[in-house]
Amino acid sequence: QRTRRRTPRRDAGRPVGAFVTGTGSGYFMAANDFMKTYADGVFGLGSVLEIREFLRTQSDARGYGPWGEVNIVSHGNAVEWVIKLQPADTAVQHLRRWHVEDARKTAALSTPIAAQLDASSRVVIRGCAIGSDAGLLGEIRSLFGGAATVYAPKYLQWYETLSGTAREGFYEQFF
Numbered sequence: 001q002r003t004r005r006r007t008p009r010r011d012a013g014r015p016v017g018a019f020v021t022g023t024g025s026g027y028f029m030a031a032n033d034f035m036k037t038y039a040d041g042v043f044g045l046g047s048v049l050e051i052r053e054f055l056r057t058q059s060d061a062r063g064y065g066p067w068g069e070v071n072i073v074s075h076g077n078a079v080e081w082v083i084k085l086q087p088a089d090t091a092v093q094h095l096r097r098w099h100v101e102d103a104r105k106t107a108a109l110s111t112p113i114a115a116q117l118d119a120s121s122r123v124v125i126r127g128c129a130i131g132s133d134a135g136l137l138g139e140i141r142s143l144f145g146g147a148a149t150v151y152a153p154k155y156l157q158w159y160e161t162l163s164g165t166a167r168e169g170f171y172e173q174f175f
Helices: 026-038 048-061 097-103 134-143
Strands: 016-020 041-043 069-073 081-083 093-095 122-126 149-151 156-162 165-171
Touching: 016 026, 016 048, 026 041, 026 069, 026 156, 026 165, 048 069, 093 097, 097 134, 122 134, 134 149
Parallel strands: 016 041, 016 069, 069 122, 122 149
Antiparallel strands: 081 093, 156 165
């Protein structure tokens, strides 16, 4: 049974992409299955550089024009984005606002991407509590060209397959 994509961008004719940055764990496996019901394409790219290069090179190559929504499934917390910056990184990085600021100034991550993500585009970071740090979201916005709106949850995010259906959810943990 095929599930139709649920997205507010459906009528705009702009592509919705999903990038699942990890493998092997139940979180990433269920996220991959969930994103297949949500996005036009799901891609297993593990670093920010790979995602940016895909967005930059594939929109014109596939005739997409600007992207409608870019979903990045990763990990995070209230002050860090947990993701690799480059494919050569041996492990995920715990990126704080100033790490992203420094990274976007490097030659590899400074290639312009504004033509592929415009003011009508959305970048959705799908990882726990990243939305709690507005400064980090601002740096991520700059990393992706500066025009797109960046969204991220303020709560813990989970993916799980229940009764054969991949689901996404959020919950607040009280300590």
